[in-house]
Amino acid sequence: MATQLEMAKAGIITEEMKKAVEGEPVSAEELRELIAAGFAVLPKNRNHSFPTIRAIGKNLKTKVNANIGTSGECCSVELEKEKLDAAVRGGTDSIMDLSTGGELSSFRNFFLENSPVIVGAVPIYGVATRMIARNEALDRMSVDELLRGIEQQCSEGLDYITVHCGVTLASVKKLEDYERIMPCVSRGGSIHMNWMRKNKKENPLYEYYDNLLDIAYKYDVTLSLGDGFRPGAILDATDGPQIEELMILGELAKKARNRNVQVMIEGPGHVPLNQITSNVMLQKRLCDGAPFYILGPLPTDIAAGYDHITAAIGGAIAGAAGADYLCYVTPAEHLGLPNADDVYQGVMAGRIAAHIADLGKGLPGAIEKDRRMSVARKNLDWDAMVREALDPALVKQRLQITEDREGCSMCGKLCAVKISRAI
Ligand code: SF4
Structure with a gap:
């Protein structure tokens, strides 16, 4: 069965494309062209049914994602249900299940069955959490276990997955050459970097990228190429490791599109205000206009407790400059796992930023x-x-x-x- 991208390239307007343009300032044909060119994505796993289909990218409304899920310290189905309800009530366009505590597949399946919006996840969390439960060191992870874990999660219905394919020997070397305040603030990025150092081997997600593309193609899962070396302090922004990784992601995005796999690029992180626009321009240039999924950005490091506001300021500027998808930040950022009210506040702050961005973009309507x-x-x-x-x-x-x-x-x-x- 062909993917949304393959259909778009063949000139076919799918039912999902027709649904995704509801409320958007583009027609289904225009959306098809944007998807075919790689300027927009329509995350929809062929094994997942949900009512609110959305597309993300150029000429479309800026979208918002809410990260929810358990941690080892805080793990309750009731709480996750409340958080999902709060995110949907707030009007989120998507959720990501970032669970790392409890029986992960049951939480994932709960979200897949109950979320009315797109569901994404970071599969390495599931693989790593299972190994930790067995008291196994993460650097003992085999390539087969990693790829099987990713395929298992994709087969269950995830619409998009974050994969840290740009954490490579080259980008790790660049990181080692730089004096950063916070070398690596990405959980997935740090797991891969640790694995590579201990095993003295290339990141399997980079070396076996073709296998990853096979999996993504099979289930029509959109790849969200993660930024393992995003700056986690504003003084680290726009440095060598970040840009080295971004250039690698640009190359990988091309390969994905050639294999009819939809792809978007994740971005920083902690970025001072005067560098946000240039970060968006760099991403668009180096990744051939791929949709930009931005984590914040946070233009100051000192506002813990108010980081949903900090992120809304950064997100509005990034969105107006062309970022397409804002990952929310809650008031609990840097402090603990968010509760349902934090989730609601985060989504609303993200939606304010997204609308300001749409005004800045001059989006019709x-x-x-x-x-x-x-x-x-x-x-x-x-x-x-x-x-x-x-x-x-x-x-x-x-x-x-x-x-x-x-x-x-x-x-x-x-x-x-x-x-x-x-x-
Ligand atoms: S101008 Fe009128 S509507 Fe506006 S804040 Fe004052 S009383 Fe309220």
Whole structure:
């Protein structure tokens, strides 16, 4: 059975493409062209059915992902259910199951069965967690075990997977040549780097990339090429290891497209404000316009507890510069596993950033939402203000309208809108 990319190249508009353009400013034919060119992806495993099909990439609305899942320290089905509900209620476009605690396949299958949106994961977590449960050292992981683990998870229905194929002997060497504050903040990246150092061998995901492509092709899984060497401190941003890895990812993206496997590229990380736009431009240039899935970025390191705000600032700028997909950050970032409220706050912050990005991109239709809200404010039309808000329930809950409905408790009888309307 052909993949979405293969169909797009053959000029075929699939049912999924028709669904994915609902609410988008492009037609199904335009989306097909974007997918065929590798400028957009439509993550949808052929073994996974879910109602909210989305495409990610150029000329499309900026999308948001919510990372949920267990940890070794915090592992409960109830909590994960609450987090999934919170992410969906917030309006996320996708979730990633980053579970590393408990029976991972049961959590994965819970998400696959219950999520109405795209589901992604990082398969190395599953493989590593199983080995740790058996008290095996991670550097004893065999290539076969790694690839079988990835195939098993893809067969269960994951729509996209993060794979750290760019952590290679060359990029590890570059990392060793640089003095970074935080050498490696990626769990997957550090597992691969440790394996390579101990075994004195190339990363299996790079050496056997063709086998990985076979798996991705078989289930039509989109590859999200992970950035194992993303900067984890703003002083480490845009350095040699990051760019070396990005160039490798660009080459791997080409190979994936040639094999009819959809691909996107993950990006930093911690990046100062004045480097965010250039990071997006570099990624687009080096990866032939592949969709950019950006983790934050966080333009300061000192806002723990408020990192959903930090990430929204970075995400809005990155999105306006062309990043396509924002991985949310919650208030719990750097501090602990998020709870359901953290997840909700993270998704809302991500959606604010995504909408600001769409305004910055000049995406057709984006400004209309703001126009409708502005007119509602001009008319002191409180019902319309609730309706047009990103979070109507919150606005409804917080509204403090005066008795005559001609103002709110902020200025009361001195309501500037009312006074200027009278004039
Ligand atoms: S009272 Fe003040 S804040 Fe409230 S609507 Fe009027 S001008 Fe705006």
